[in-house]
Amino acid sequence: MTSKERAALRAKANGLEPIIQIGKEGISDNLITQIDDTLDVRELIKVRVHLESSPEGPKDLAQKLAEALQADVIQVIGGIIVLYREADEERIAEKKKKRGSGTAKAVAKKKVKIKGKRQRQREKEAKNPYAKYDRPKYYGR
Numbered sequence: 001m002t003s004k005e006r007a008a009l010r011a012k013a014n015g016l017e018p019i020i021q022i023g024k025e026g027i028s029d030n031l032i033t034q035i036d037d038t039l040d041v042r043e044l045i046k047v048r049v050h051l052e053s054s055p056e057g058p059k060d061l062a063q064k065l066a067e068a069l070q071a072d073v074i075q076v077i078g079g080i081i082v083l084y085r086e087a088d089e090e091r092i093a094e095k096k097k098k099r100g101s102g103t104a105k106a107v108a109k110k111k112v113k114i115k116g117k118r119q120r121q122r123e124k125e126a127k128n129p130y131a132k133y134d135r136p137k138y139y140g141r
Contacts, residue, residue, distance in 0.1 A: 001072055009044060009074045013082045018048035026055045032068050039071060039085045040092050049079040 019042075020035055038045050047065070049058040056064075062073045062081045071085035115123075124131045 006072075006074055009084050010082065013044055013046060013074060016044070016046045016082075018046040018080060020045065021048045021050065022054055022061060023050045024053040024055065027061060027064055027068070032065070035065065035083070036069055039069060039083065040087055040095070043087050044074075044082070044084050047081040047083065049081060051079045054079075 019038060020031070022031065025031070035045070035047065049061055051058070054061070058076050058079055058081055062076050062083075065071065065081070065083060066073045069083070069085060071083045074082040074084050076082075121131075
C-alpha cells in the first residue's frame with residue numbers, strides 16, 4: 001500500500017467512531033471473529049484499546065490483529081487503531097456457506113395483520129354479546 005493510499009484512508013477514517021473495544025481480555029478468538037465480520041462489511045474500522053486495562057500496548061495489538069486478519073494497519077494514535085481490509089466477495093460467500101446461511105432455505109416470515117379499533121370491537125362483540133354495552137358513546141355524530 002502506498003503512502004498516498006494510506007493518507008487517503010486516514011482522512012476517510014477521521015470521521016469514524018471506534019466500533020470495537022479491546023480491554024483486559026486482550027485479543028481473543030471471539031474478538032478476531034467480530035473484527036473479521038466487521039471488516040467484511042465496512043472495510044475500514046477503528047478499534048479502541050483501553051490503555052489502563054489492556055495487557056499489551058496498542059502497537060503490539062495492532063500488529064497481532066493485522067497478522068490474524070490479513071488486514072493493513074493504517075494508523076495507531078494513542079489508544080485508537082485503524083484497520084483496513086478490502087472486501088473479498090469469494091471469502092464472504094465461503095463464510096456464509098460455512099455458517100449455513102448460504103444454503104439454508106429461507107423461512108417465510110409470519111405476516112402480521114394489524115387490526116383497527118373498530119375491528120377489534122366487532123370481534124369482541126362476536127365473542128361476547130354484552131360487549132356492545134362497553135362501546136363508547138359518540139355524541140355529536
